[in-house]
Amino acid sequence: MDGAGVPAQWDVRKARAGHWALIVGVAFAVMALLGGAAFARRPLVRPAPELLQETGLYADFGRHQVDPRHLEFSPQYPLWSDGAVKKRWISLPANTAVNGSNPDAWTFPVGTRFWKEFSFAGRRIETRFMELQGDGTWLYATYAWNDDQTEARRVSERGKPKAFDFGGGRSHFIPSLNDCKSCHQGHPAEVLGFSALQLSPARDPNAIHGEPAPGVDLNYLVGKKLLKRFPKALIEKPPVIGAATPVERTVLGYLHGNCGHCHNDAGSLKNLGLSVRHGQGRARSGAERAFATAVGQPVKGHVPGLAPEAKLRIEAQHPERSVLLQRMSSRNPIVQMPPVASVVPDEEAIRLVTQWIRDLDPPVPPAEASGKAAQRK
Amino acid sequence: MTSSRIVLLAAAVGMAVPVIAFAQSKAPAKSQKVVSQQVKRGEYLVTISGCNDCHTPLKMGPSGPEPDMSRMLSGHPEDMQLPPAPGPTGPWIGHAAATLTAWAGPWGVSYTANLTPDPETGVLRDFTEQQFIQAMRTGKHQGQGRPILPPMPWPWFAKMTDQDLKAIYAYLRQIPPIRNKVPDPIIATQ
Numbered sequence: 001m002d003g004a005g006v007p008a009q010w011d012v013r014k015a016r017a018g019h020w021a022l023i024v025g026v027a028f029a030v031m032a033l034l035g036g037a038a039f040a041r042r043p044l045v046r047p048a049p050e051l052l053q054e055t056g057l058y059a060d061f062g063r064h065q066v067d068p069r070h071l072e073f074s075p076q077y078p079l080w081s082d083g084a085v086k087k088r089w090i091s092l093p094a095n096t097a098v099n100g101s102n103p104d105a106w107t108f109p110v111g112t113r114f115w116k117e118f119s120f121a122g123r124r125i126e127t128r129f130m131e132l133q134g135d136g137t138w139l140y141a142t143y144a145w146n147d148d149q150t151e152a153r154r155v156s157e158r159g160k161p162k163a164f165d166f167g168g169g170r171s172h173f174i175p176s177l178n179d180c181k182s183c184h185q186g187h188p189a190e191v192l193g194f195s196a197l198q199l200s201p202a203r204d205p206n207a208i209h210g211e212p213a214p215g216v217d218l219n220y221l222v223g224k225k226l227l228k229r230f231p232k233a234l235i236e237k238p239p240v241i242g243a244a245t246p247v248e249r250t251v252l253g254y255l256h257g258n259c260g261h262c263h264n265d266a267g268s269l270k271n272l273g274l275s276v277r278h279g280q281g282r283a284r285s286g287a288e289r290a291f292a293t294a295v296g297q298p299v300k301g302h303v304p305g306l307a308p309e310a311k312l313r314i315e316a317q318h319p320e321r322s323v324l325l326q327r328m329s330s331r332n333p334i335v336q337m338p339p340v341a342s343v344v345p346d347e348e349a350i351r352l353v354t355q356w357i358r359d360l361d362p363p364v365p366p367a368e369a370s371g372k373a374a375q376r377k
Numbered sequence: 378m379t380s381s382r383i384v385l386l387a388a389a390v391g392m393a394v395p396v397i398a399f400a401q402s403k404a405p406a407k408s409q410k411v412v413s414q415q416v417k418r419g420e421y422l423v424t425i426s427g428c429n430d431c432h433t434p435l436k437m438g439p440s441g442p443e444p445d446m447s448r449m450l451s452g453h454p455e456d457m458q459l460p461p462a463p464g465p466t467g468p469w470i471g472h473a474a475a476t477l478t479a480w481a482g483p484w485g486v487s488y489t490a491n492l493t494p495d496p497e498t499g500v501l502r503d504f505t506e507q508q509f510i511q512a513m514r515t516g517k518h519q520g521q522g523r524p525i526l527p528p529m530p531w532p533w534f535a536k537m538t539d540q541d542l543k544a545i546y547a548y549l550r551q552i553p554p555i556r557n558k559v560p561d562p563i564i565a566t567q
Contacts, residue, residue: 178514178515178516178517181515182515182517182520182521183521186521262521268505268507268508268511268519268520268521269508269519269521271503271505271508272503300503301502301503304523304561304562305561305564332564333523333524333564334523334524334526334561334562334564335523336523339517339518339521339522339523339524340517
Protein backbone atom coordinates (compact mmCIF):
# COMPACT_ATOMS: atom_id res chain seq x y z
CA MET A 1 0.00 0.00 0.00
CA ASP A 2 1.63 3.29 -1.10
CA GLY A 3 1.18 6.78 0.33
CA ALA A 4 -0.95 8.00 -2.53
CA GLY A 5 -3.50 5.20 -1.89
CA VAL A 6 -4.43 6.31 1.69
CA PRO A 7 -6.49 9.37 0.79
CA ALA A 8 -8.20 7.40 -1.95
CA GLN A 9 -9.22 4.67 0.51
CA TRP A 10 -10.37 7.35 2.95
CA ASP A 11 -12.58 8.88 0.27
CA VAL A 12 -14.07 5.49 -0.52
CA ARG A 13 -14.82 4.89 3.16
CA LYS A 14 -16.36 8.34 3.45
CA ALA A 15 -18.46 7.68 0.41
CA ARG A 16 -19.59 4.30 1.79
CA ALA A 17 -20.37 5.84 5.20
CA GLY A 18 -22.36 8.58 3.52
CA HIS A 19 -24.16 5.97 1.46
CA TRP A 20 -25.14 3.98 4.56
CA ALA A 21 -26.09 7.13 6.43
CA LEU A 22 -28.36 8.00 3.53
CA ILE A 23 -29.96 4.54 3.59
CA VAL A 24 -30.47 4.65 7.35
CA GLY A 25 -31.78 8.18 7.16
CA VAL A 26 -34.24 7.29 4.43
CA ALA A 27 -35.31 4.17 6.37
CA PHE A 28 -35.94 6.27 9.48
CA ALA A 29 -37.85 8.80 7.45
CA VAL A 30 -40.02 6.09 5.85
CA MET A 31 -40.66 4.49 9.26
CA ALA A 32 -41.55 7.86 10.74
CA LEU A 33 -43.86 8.61 7.85
CA LEU A 34 -45.55 5.21 8.04
CA GLY A 35 -45.80 5.41 11.82
CA GLY A 36 -47.18 8.92 11.66
CA ALA A 37 -49.67 7.92 9.02
CA ALA A 38 -50.73 4.90 11.06
CA PHE A 39 -51.09 7.06 14.15
CA ALA A 40 -53.05 9.61 12.20
CA ARG A 41 -55.36 6.86 10.92
CA ARG A 42 -55.81 5.35 14.39
CA PRO A 43 -59.17 6.67 15.54
CA LEU A 44 -59.55 8.21 18.95
CA VAL A 45 -62.95 6.61 19.21
CA ARG A 46 -63.97 3.35 17.61
CA PRO A 47 -67.11 1.24 17.72
CA ALA A 48 -67.20 -1.73 20.04
CA PRO A 49 -66.25 -5.03 18.39
CA GLU A 50 -69.10 -7.23 17.22
CA LEU A 51 -67.88 -10.30 19.13
CA LEU A 52 -66.66 -10.56 22.72
CA GLN A 53 -63.47 -12.39 21.79
CA GLU A 54 -62.47 -9.39 19.68
CA THR A 55 -62.25 -7.26 22.82
CA GLY A 56 -59.21 -9.27 23.95
CA LEU A 57 -60.66 -10.86 27.05
CA TYR A 58 -59.68 -14.41 26.19
CA ALA A 59 -56.39 -16.12 25.47
CA ASP A 60 -58.39 -19.09 24.16
CA PHE A 61 -62.02 -18.27 23.55
CA GLY A 62 -62.95 -21.86 22.65
CA ARG A 63 -61.88 -22.99 26.12
CA HIS A 64 -63.08 -19.80 27.80
CA GLN A 65 -59.55 -19.19 29.06
CA VAL A 66 -59.13 -15.59 30.07
CA ASP A 67 -55.86 -13.93 29.09
CA PRO A 68 -53.67 -14.41 32.19
CA ARG A 69 -52.32 -10.89 31.84
CA HIS A 70 -55.71 -9.50 32.88
CA LEU A 71 -56.33 -8.98 36.58
CA GLU A 72 -59.39 -10.50 38.15
CA PHE A 73 -60.80 -8.42 40.99
CA SER A 74 -63.78 -8.36 43.30
CA PRO A 75 -65.26 -5.30 45.06
CA GLN A 76 -65.99 -5.90 48.72
CA TYR A 77 -69.50 -4.41 48.41
CA PRO A 78 -70.84 -5.82 45.13
CA LEU A 79 -73.83 -4.44 43.27
CA TRP A 80 -76.95 -6.59 43.56
CA SER A 81 -77.67 -8.09 40.14
CA ASP A 82 -80.64 -10.35 40.84
CA GLY A 83 -78.39 -13.09 42.18
CA ALA A 84 -76.05 -13.29 39.20
CA VAL A 85 -72.64 -14.84 39.78
CA LYS A 86 -70.20 -12.23 38.52
CA LYS A 87 -66.56 -12.17 37.51
CA ARG A 88 -64.61 -9.04 36.70
CA TRP A 89 -61.29 -8.26 35.04
CA ILE A 90 -59.21 -5.19 34.31
CA SER A 91 -56.52 -4.80 31.67
CA LEU A 92 -54.08 -1.90 31.79
CA PRO A 93 -51.93 -1.07 28.76
CA ALA A 94 -48.29 -2.17 29.17
CA ASN A 95 -46.14 0.08 31.34
CA THR A 96 -49.05 2.18 32.55
CA ALA A 97 -50.70 2.60 35.91
CA VAL A 98 -53.85 3.95 37.49
CA ASN A 99 -53.45 7.44 38.94
CA GLY A 100 -54.73 7.27 42.52
CA SER A 101 -53.82 10.80 43.59
CA ASN A 102 -57.51 11.55 44.05
CA PRO A 103 -58.56 8.55 46.15
CA ASP A 104 -62.23 9.27 45.41
CA ALA A 105 -61.89 9.34 41.64
CA TRP A 106 -59.03 7.36 40.19
CA THR A 107 -58.03 8.13 36.63
CA PHE A 108 -57.11 5.42 34.17
CA PRO A 109 -54.72 5.36 31.20
CA VAL A 110 -56.17 5.39 27.71
CA GLY A 111 -56.74 1.82 26.58
CA THR A 112 -57.81 0.53 30.00
CA ARG A 113 -60.38 -2.21 29.59
CA PHE A 114 -62.89 -3.72 32.03
CA TRP A 115 -65.07 -6.80 31.66
CA LYS A 116 -67.86 -8.08 33.88
CA GLU A 117 -69.36 -11.50 33.28
CA PHE A 118 -72.87 -12.41 34.50
CA SER A 119 -73.96 -16.01 34.99
CA PHE A 120 -77.28 -17.43 36.09
CA ALA A 121 -77.85 -21.11 36.85
CA GLY A 122 -74.25 -21.92 35.89
CA ARG A 123 -74.49 -20.37 32.41
CA ARG A 124 -72.91 -17.21 31.10
CA ILE A 125 -75.68 -14.82 30.08
CA GLU A 126 -73.89 -11.57 29.34
CA THR A 127 -70.50 -9.88 29.54
CA ARG A 128 -70.23 -6.12 29.84
CA PHE A 129 -67.26 -4.25 28.44
CA MET A 130 -65.75 -0.81 29.00
CA GLU A 131 -62.71 0.71 27.34
CA LEU A 132 -61.20 4.16 27.86
CA GLN A 133 -60.84 5.76 24.45
CA GLY A 134 -58.36 8.26 23.09
CA ASP A 135 -60.75 11.16 23.55
CA GLY A 136 -61.06 10.42 27.27
CA THR A 137 -64.56 8.91 27.10
CA TRP A 138 -65.49 5.37 28.01
CA LEU A 139 -66.81 2.97 25.41
CA TYR A 140 -69.67 0.80 26.71
CA ALA A 141 -70.86 -2.46 25.19
CA THR A 142 -72.72 -5.57 26.30
CA TYR A 143 -72.40 -9.05 24.81
CA ALA A 144 -75.10 -11.72 25.01
CA TRP A 145 -73.98 -15.35 25.17
CA ASN A 146 -75.73 -17.96 23.04
CA ASP A 147 -77.27 -21.06 24.59
CA ASP A 148 -74.34 -23.39 23.90
CA GLN A 149 -71.83 -20.83 25.18
CA THR A 150 -69.86 -20.72 21.93
CA GLU A 151 -70.49 -17.11 21.01
CA ALA A 152 -71.11 -13.78 22.73
CA ARG A 153 -72.40 -11.12 20.34
CA ARG A 154 -72.81 -7.39 20.98
CA VAL A 155 -76.40 -6.41 21.69
CA SER A 156 -78.10 -3.31 20.39
CA GLU A 157 -77.82 -0.01 22.24
CA ARG A 158 -81.42 -0.55 23.33
CA GLY A 159 -80.46 -3.62 25.35
CA LYS A 160 -81.95 -7.09 25.22
CA PRO A 161 -85.04 -8.26 27.10
CA LYS A 162 -85.68 -11.80 28.33
CA ALA A 163 -82.02 -12.81 28.40
CA PHE A 164 -82.71 -15.22 31.27
CA ASP A 165 -86.04 -16.36 32.68
CA PHE A 166 -86.42 -16.03 36.47
CA GLY A 167 -89.96 -17.40 36.42
CA GLY A 168 -93.07 -15.58 37.58
CA GLY A 169 -93.05 -13.35 34.51
CA ARG A 170 -89.67 -11.87 35.41
CA SER A 171 -86.57 -12.06 33.30
CA HIS A 172 -83.09 -10.59 33.07
CA PHE A 173 -82.78 -7.51 30.88
CA ILE A 174 -79.39 -6.81 29.36
CA PRO A 175 -79.10 -3.08 29.94
CA SER A 176 -79.31 -0.47 27.23
CA LEU A 177 -76.52 1.99 26.64
CA ASN A 178 -78.57 4.63 28.48
CA ASP A 179 -78.96 2.25 31.42
CA CYS A 180 -75.18 1.73 31.57
CA LYS A 181 -74.50 5.44 31.47
CA SER A 182 -77.21 6.35 33.97
CA CYS A 183 -75.29 4.50 36.69
CA HIS A 184 -71.69 4.86 35.56
CA GLN A 185 -71.93 8.56 34.82
CA GLY A 186 -73.51 9.41 38.16
CA HIS A 187 -70.11 10.21 39.66
CA PRO A 188 -66.95 11.66 38.12
CA ALA A 189 -65.14 8.35 38.73
CA GLU A 190 -67.35 6.57 36.13
CA VAL A 191 -65.64 3.24 36.94
CA LEU A 192 -67.61 1.45 39.66
CA GLY A 193 -66.29 -1.32 41.85
CA PHE A 194 -62.60 -0.67 41.17
CA SER A 195 -61.87 1.95 43.78
CA ALA A 196 -60.12 2.53 47.09
CA LEU A 197 -62.88 1.38 49.45
CA GLN A 198 -63.99 -1.48 47.20
CA LEU A 199 -60.44 -2.86 46.95
CA SER A 200 -59.42 -2.20 50.52
CA PRO A 201 -57.51 -5.14 52.06
CA ALA A 202 -59.53 -4.50 55.23
CA ARG A 203 -62.60 -6.16 53.75
CA ASP A 204 -65.91 -6.29 55.54
CA PRO A 205 -66.35 -9.95 56.58
CA ASN A 206 -70.12 -9.49 56.74
CA ALA A 207 -70.58 -7.74 53.37
CA ILE A 208 -73.88 -8.69 51.75
CA HIS A 209 -73.17 -11.08 48.87
CA GLY A 210 -69.47 -10.62 49.60
CA GLU A 211 -67.16 -12.62 47.38
CA PRO A 212 -63.72 -14.07 48.07
CA ALA A 213 -61.02 -11.57 47.10
CA PRO A 214 -58.95 -12.90 44.18
CA GLY A 215 -55.86 -11.19 45.57
CA VAL A 216 -56.02 -7.93 43.67
CA ASP A 217 -56.37 -5.25 46.32
CA LEU A 218 -54.73 -1.93 47.14
CA ASN A 219 -51.58 -3.59 48.43
CA TYR A 220 -51.22 -5.68 45.28
CA LEU A 221 -51.77 -2.74 42.96
CA VAL A 222 -49.34 -0.47 44.75
CA GLY A 223 -46.76 -3.27 45.14
CA LYS A 224 -46.89 -4.01 41.42
CA LYS A 225 -46.74 -0.29 40.60
CA LEU A 226 -50.13 -0.50 38.89
CA LEU A 227 -51.53 2.18 41.18
CA LYS A 228 -49.42 5.29 41.52
CA ARG A 229 -49.60 8.47 43.59
CA PHE A 230 -52.07 6.81 45.94
CA PRO A 231 -51.92 8.40 49.43
CA LYS A 232 -49.56 6.45 51.68
CA ALA A 233 -51.86 7.02 54.63
CA LEU A 234 -54.49 4.86 52.94
CA ILE A 235 -52.02 2.03 52.50
CA GLU A 236 -50.89 2.22 56.11
CA LYS A 237 -54.49 2.47 57.30
CA PRO A 238 -56.74 0.94 54.61
CA PRO A 239 -60.19 2.43 54.01
CA VAL A 240 -62.89 1.15 56.36
CA ILE A 241 -66.36 2.63 56.84
CA GLY A 242 -66.43 4.05 60.32
CA ALA A 243 -69.62 2.73 61.86
CA ALA A 244 -71.02 2.21 65.34
CA THR A 245 -71.68 -1.50 64.84
CA PRO A 246 -70.72 -4.25 62.37
CA VAL A 247 -74.29 -4.26 61.04
CA GLU A 248 -74.11 -0.54 60.42
CA ARG A 249 -70.79 -0.92 58.62
CA THR A 250 -72.29 -3.59 56.38
CA VAL A 251 -75.46 -1.59 55.66
CA LEU A 252 -73.54 1.58 54.83
CA GLY A 253 -71.19 -0.46 52.64
CA TYR A 254 -74.18 -1.94 50.82
CA LEU A 255 -75.63 1.53 50.24
CA HIS A 256 -72.22 2.71 49.01
CA GLY A 257 -71.99 -0.13 46.50
CA ASN A 258 -75.60 -0.08 45.35
CA CYS A 259 -76.75 3.53 45.64
CA GLY A 260 -73.64 5.71 46.00
CA HIS A 261 -72.79 5.83 42.30
CA CYS A 262 -75.82 8.12 41.81
CA HIS A 263 -76.49 9.40 45.32
CA ASN A 264 -73.31 11.32 46.12
CA ASP A 265 -72.03 14.85 46.51
CA ALA A 266 -70.12 15.07 43.23
CA GLY A 267 -72.45 13.80 40.51
CA SER A 268 -75.37 15.24 38.60
CA LEU A 269 -77.89 14.26 41.31
CA LYS A 270 -76.05 16.14 44.05
CA ASN A 271 -78.90 18.65 44.22
CA LEU A 272 -81.04 15.93 45.80
CA GLY A 273 -78.84 16.21 48.87
CA LEU A 274 -78.60 12.46 49.48
CA SER A 275 -75.04 11.16 49.74
CA VAL A 276 -74.30 7.56 50.67
CA ARG A 277 -70.99 7.29 48.84
CA HIS A 278 -68.08 7.18 51.25
CA GLY A 279 -65.17 9.43 50.55
CA GLN A 280 -61.72 8.09 51.40
CA GLY A 281 -59.25 9.43 53.88
CA ARG A 282 -62.21 10.54 55.95
CA ALA A 283 -64.28 7.37 56.11
CA ARG A 284 -65.89 8.25 59.40
CA SER A 285 -67.03 11.60 58.10
CA GLY A 286 -68.39 9.71 55.10
CA ALA A 287 -70.59 7.69 57.45
CA GLU A 288 -71.68 10.89 59.13
CA ARG A 289 -72.54 12.37 55.75
CA ALA A 290 -74.72 9.35 54.92
CA PHE A 291 -76.51 9.76 58.25
CA ALA A 292 -76.93 13.50 57.85
CA THR A 293 -78.47 13.24 54.41
CA ALA A 294 -80.59 10.11 54.88
CA VAL A 295 -81.72 9.60 58.48
CA GLY A 296 -84.60 11.83 59.46
CA GLN A 297 -84.45 13.72 56.18
CA PRO A 298 -87.65 14.37 54.21
CA VAL A 299 -87.95 13.06 50.69
CA LYS A 300 -87.31 15.80 48.20
CA GLY A 301 -90.16 16.19 45.76
CA HIS A 302 -92.86 13.68 45.07
CA VAL A 303 -92.18 10.01 44.44
CA PRO A 304 -95.14 8.23 42.83
CA GLY A 305 -96.48 5.05 44.35
CA LEU A 306 -95.26 5.44 47.92
CA ALA A 307 -97.34 4.92 51.04
CA PRO A 308 -98.65 8.33 52.22
CA GLU A 309 -97.12 7.94 55.68
CA ALA A 310 -93.63 7.50 54.19
CA LYS A 311 -92.19 11.00 54.28
CA LEU A 312 -88.59 10.51 55.43
CA ARG A 313 -85.77 8.83 53.58
CA ILE A 314 -85.01 6.83 56.71
CA GLU A 315 -87.18 7.15 59.78
CA ALA A 316 -85.29 5.76 62.78
CA GLN A 317 -86.99 2.72 64.32
CA HIS A 318 -89.66 2.72 61.59
CA PRO A 319 -88.58 0.70 58.57
CA GLU A 320 -92.19 0.57 57.34
CA ARG A 321 -92.20 4.36 56.98
CA SER A 322 -88.70 4.68 55.50
CA VAL A 323 -88.78 5.59 51.82
CA LEU A 324 -85.31 4.18 51.17
CA LEU A 325 -86.43 0.72 52.31
CA GLN A 326 -89.75 0.95 50.46
CA ARG A 327 -88.02 1.80 47.23
CA MET A 328 -85.34 -0.89 47.48
CA SER A 329 -88.09 -3.42 48.29
CA SER A 330 -90.24 -2.46 45.29
CA ARG A 331 -89.92 -3.57 41.71
CA ASN A 332 -92.65 -1.29 40.45
CA PRO A 333 -90.71 0.47 37.65
CA ILE A 334 -91.64 3.96 38.85
CA VAL A 335 -90.83 3.27 42.50
CA GLN A 336 -87.95 0.81 42.58
CA MET A 337 -84.36 1.53 43.51
CA PRO A 338 -82.08 1.10 41.79
CA PRO A 339 -84.24 2.18 38.86
CA VAL A 340 -82.49 -0.08 36.36
CA ALA A 341 -80.79 -3.48 36.09
CA SER A 342 -82.85 -5.37 38.65
CA VAL A 343 -86.23 -7.10 38.63
CA VAL A 344 -85.76 -9.14 41.82
CA PRO A 345 -85.61 -7.43 45.22
CA ASP A 346 -82.54 -8.21 47.32
CA GLU A 347 -84.16 -9.99 50.25
CA GLU A 348 -80.94 -10.39 52.25
CA ALA A 349 -80.24 -6.66 52.03
CA ILE A 350 -83.86 -5.79 52.85
CA ARG A 351 -83.66 -7.90 56.02
CA LEU A 352 -80.44 -6.28 57.18
CA VAL A 353 -81.48 -2.71 56.36
CA THR A 354 -84.80 -3.31 58.14
CA GLN A 355 -82.96 -4.50 61.25
CA TRP A 356 -80.56 -1.55 61.12
CA ILE A 357 -83.35 1.03 60.81
CA ARG A 358 -85.29 -0.60 63.64
CA ASP A 359 -82.21 -0.42 65.88
CA LEU A 360 -81.36 3.21 65.11
CA ASP A 361 -81.51 5.63 68.02
CA PRO A 362 -84.76 7.57 68.12
CA PRO A 363 -84.55 11.14 66.90
CA VAL A 364 -83.66 13.72 69.53
CA PRO A 365 -86.61 16.10 70.17
CA PRO A 366 -85.82 19.62 68.90
CA ALA A 367 -85.98 21.21 72.37
CA GLU A 368 -83.57 18.64 73.78
CA ALA A 369 -81.29 18.97 70.78
CA SER A 370 -81.11 22.75 71.16
CA GLY A 371 -80.47 22.30 74.86
CA LYS A 372 -77.60 19.95 74.09
CA ALA A 373 -76.26 22.41 71.58
CA ALA A 374 -76.45 25.09 74.20
CA GLN A 375 -74.61 22.82 76.68
CA ARG A 376 -71.87 22.21 74.14
CA LYS A 377 -71.45 25.93 73.78
CA MET B 378 -52.39 67.18 50.11
CA THR B 379 -52.29 70.33 48.00
CA SER B 380 -55.46 71.83 46.60
CA SER B 381 -54.38 71.03 43.03
CA ARG B 382 -54.07 67.32 43.91
CA ILE B 383 -57.50 67.35 45.52
CA VAL B 384 -58.99 68.91 42.40
CA LEU B 385 -57.22 66.32 40.23
CA LEU B 386 -58.49 63.44 42.39
CA ALA B 387 -62.02 64.79 42.36
CA ALA B 388 -61.89 65.09 38.58
CA ALA B 389 -60.67 61.52 38.23
CA VAL B 390 -63.45 60.22 40.48
CA GLY B 391 -65.95 62.40 38.66
CA MET B 392 -64.94 60.87 35.34
CA ALA B 393 -64.67 57.32 36.62
CA VAL B 394 -68.12 57.10 38.20
CA PRO B 395 -70.16 57.63 35.04
CA VAL B 396 -67.84 55.36 33.03
CA ILE B 397 -68.26 52.51 35.55
CA ALA B 398 -71.98 53.11 35.80
CA PHE B 399 -72.28 53.04 32.03
CA ALA B 400 -70.30 49.78 31.81
CA GLN B 401 -72.42 48.18 34.53
CA SER B 402 -75.63 49.26 32.86
CA LYS B 403 -74.49 47.68 29.61
CA ALA B 404 -73.33 44.32 31.02
CA PRO B 405 -76.71 43.10 32.32
CA ALA B 406 -78.42 44.38 29.23
CA LYS B 407 -76.21 42.20 27.06
CA SER B 408 -76.73 39.22 29.36
CA GLN B 409 -80.49 39.75 29.38
CA LYS B 410 -80.46 39.96 25.62
CA VAL B 411 -78.73 36.56 25.38
CA VAL B 412 -81.20 35.04 27.82
CA SER B 413 -84.08 36.60 25.97
CA GLN B 414 -82.87 35.12 22.68
CA GLN B 415 -82.53 31.73 24.35
CA VAL B 416 -86.04 31.94 25.77
CA LYS B 417 -87.45 32.95 22.40
CA ARG B 418 -85.68 30.03 20.79
CA GLY B 419 -87.12 27.75 23.49
CA GLU B 420 -90.63 29.10 22.90
CA TYR B 421 -90.24 28.46 19.20
CA LEU B 422 -89.01 24.88 19.75
CA VAL B 423 -91.74 24.07 22.28
CA THR B 424 -94.36 25.39 19.86
CA ILE B 425 -93.23 23.53 16.77
CA SER B 426 -92.29 20.32 18.61
CA GLY B 427 -95.84 19.71 19.71
CA CYS B 428 -95.28 19.93 23.49
CA ASN B 429 -98.67 21.60 23.85
CA ASP B 430 -100.36 18.70 22.08
CA CYS B 431 -100.20 16.61 25.26
CA HIS B 432 -99.09 18.95 28.04
CA THR B 433 -101.78 21.60 27.46
CA PRO B 434 -105.30 20.18 28.00
CA LEU B 435 -107.77 20.39 25.17
CA LYS B 436 -111.12 22.10 25.77
CA MET B 437 -114.14 22.18 23.54
CA GLY B 438 -114.31 25.40 21.56
CA PRO B 439 -116.80 26.68 19.00
CA SER B 440 -114.98 24.83 16.23
CA GLY B 441 -114.15 21.71 18.20
CA PRO B 442 -111.30 20.80 20.57
CA GLU B 443 -108.67 23.49 21.09
CA PRO B 444 -105.81 23.87 23.55
CA ASP B 445 -106.80 25.60 26.79
CA MET B 446 -104.00 28.14 26.92
CA SER B 447 -105.13 29.35 30.32
CA ARG B 448 -103.65 26.02 31.50
CA MET B 449 -100.68 26.11 29.15
CA LEU B 450 -98.27 23.20 29.66
CA SER B 451 -99.71 22.39 33.10
CA GLY B 452 -100.34 18.73 32.26
CA HIS B 453 -103.30 16.54 33.08
CA PRO B 454 -105.85 18.52 35.15
CA GLU B 455 -105.90 17.27 38.72
CA ASP B 456 -109.67 17.85 38.96
CA MET B 457 -110.42 15.62 36.00
CA GLN B 458 -111.60 12.26 37.28
CA LEU B 459 -111.40 9.42 34.80
CA PRO B 460 -113.03 5.99 34.83
CA PRO B 461 -110.69 3.00 34.51
CA ALA B 462 -109.05 2.86 31.10
CA PRO B 463 -110.17 0.19 28.65
CA GLY B 464 -107.54 -2.47 28.11
CA PRO B 465 -105.59 -2.60 24.87
CA THR B 466 -107.41 -4.79 22.37
CA GLY B 467 -106.35 -5.87 18.92
CA PRO B 468 -104.78 -3.16 16.81
CA TRP B 469 -106.33 -0.47 19.07
CA ILE B 470 -103.42 -0.61 21.45
CA GLY B 471 -103.77 2.83 23.03
CA HIS B 472 -106.49 5.11 24.33
CA ALA B 473 -106.44 8.82 25.09
CA ALA B 474 -108.70 11.01 27.22
CA ALA B 475 -110.52 13.85 25.49
CA THR B 476 -107.99 16.33 26.86
CA LEU B 477 -105.11 14.31 25.33
CA THR B 478 -103.47 14.53 28.74
CA ALA B 479 -104.14 10.94 29.88
CA TRP B 480 -102.98 7.94 27.91
CA ALA B 481 -103.58 4.23 28.39
CA GLY B 482 -101.68 1.40 26.77
CA PRO B 483 -99.78 -1.79 27.53
CA TRP B 484 -97.63 0.15 30.00
CA GLY B 485 -100.63 1.23 32.10
CA VAL B 486 -101.95 4.78 32.36
CA SER B 487 -99.76 7.85 32.14
CA TYR B 488 -100.69 11.46 32.76
CA THR B 489 -98.82 14.28 31.11
CA ALA B 490 -96.61 16.26 33.46
CA ASN B 491 -96.98 19.81 34.67
CA LEU B 492 -94.09 21.57 32.90
CA THR B 493 -94.72 24.98 34.46
CA PRO B 494 -92.32 26.27 37.13
CA ASP B 495 -94.84 25.86 39.95
CA PRO B 496 -92.65 25.29 43.02
CA GLU B 497 -94.89 22.57 44.47
CA THR B 498 -96.42 20.73 41.52
CA GLY B 499 -94.17 21.45 38.53
CA VAL B 500 -92.27 18.32 37.48
CA LEU B 501 -89.12 20.32 36.70
CA ARG B 502 -88.91 21.92 40.14
CA ASP B 503 -85.96 19.70 41.16
CA PHE B 504 -84.37 19.46 37.71
CA THR B 505 -81.15 21.23 36.95
CA GLU B 506 -80.54 22.22 33.35
CA GLN B 507 -78.15 19.29 32.98
CA GLN B 508 -80.68 16.85 34.42
CA PHE B 509 -83.32 18.11 31.98
CA ILE B 510 -80.95 17.48 29.08
CA GLN B 511 -80.10 14.03 30.40
CA ALA B 512 -83.78 13.24 30.92
CA MET B 513 -84.47 14.00 27.27
CA ARG B 514 -81.41 12.01 26.21
CA THR B 515 -82.13 8.92 28.31
CA GLY B 516 -85.88 8.84 28.96
CA LYS B 517 -85.22 8.74 32.69
CA HIS B 518 -86.48 11.12 35.37
CA GLN B 519 -83.68 13.61 36.10
CA GLY B 520 -81.59 11.64 33.65
CA GLN B 521 -80.95 8.75 36.04
CA GLY B 522 -84.18 7.80 37.79
CA ARG B 523 -87.50 6.20 36.97
CA PRO B 524 -88.52 5.77 33.33
CA ILE B 525 -90.46 8.49 31.52
CA LEU B 526 -93.55 6.67 30.28
CA PRO B 527 -95.13 6.57 26.82
CA PRO B 528 -96.27 8.36 24.78
CA MET B 529 -93.60 10.96 25.61
CA PRO B 530 -91.47 10.92 22.42
CA TRP B 531 -88.15 11.48 24.22
CA PRO B 532 -86.13 9.38 21.71
CA TRP B 533 -86.77 12.14 19.16
CA PHE B 534 -86.01 14.93 21.60
CA ALA B 535 -82.79 13.06 22.37
CA LYS B 536 -81.63 14.06 18.89
CA MET B 537 -81.80 17.76 19.75
CA THR B 538 -78.61 19.68 20.34
CA ASP B 539 -77.61 20.74 23.84
CA GLN B 540 -78.28 24.35 22.83
CA ASP B 541 -81.84 23.55 21.78
CA LEU B 542 -82.57 21.58 24.95
CA LYS B 543 -81.10 24.38 27.05
CA ALA B 544 -83.35 26.84 25.24
CA ILE B 545 -86.42 24.71 25.96
CA TYR B 546 -85.43 24.45 29.62
CA ALA B 547 -84.89 28.21 29.85
CA TYR B 548 -88.29 28.86 28.30
CA LEU B 549 -90.11 26.39 30.56
CA ARG B 550 -88.55 27.92 33.67
CA GLN B 551 -90.09 31.33 33.01
CA ILE B 552 -93.61 30.57 31.74
CA PRO B 553 -96.45 31.37 34.15
CA PRO B 554 -96.53 28.84 37.00
CA ILE B 555 -99.79 26.91 37.32
CA ARG B 556 -100.55 24.89 40.41
CA ASN B 557 -101.79 21.50 39.21
CA LYS B 558 -100.90 18.23 40.91
CA VAL B 559 -100.90 15.60 38.20
CA PRO B 560 -101.97 12.10 39.36
CA ASP B 561 -99.41 9.34 39.71
CA PRO B 562 -99.15 6.96 36.76
CA ILE B 563 -100.70 3.52 37.00
CA ILE B 564 -98.32 0.74 36.02
CA ALA B 565 -99.90 -2.25 34.28
CA THR B 566 -99.60 -5.48 36.22
CA GLN B 567 -98.27 -8.42 34.26
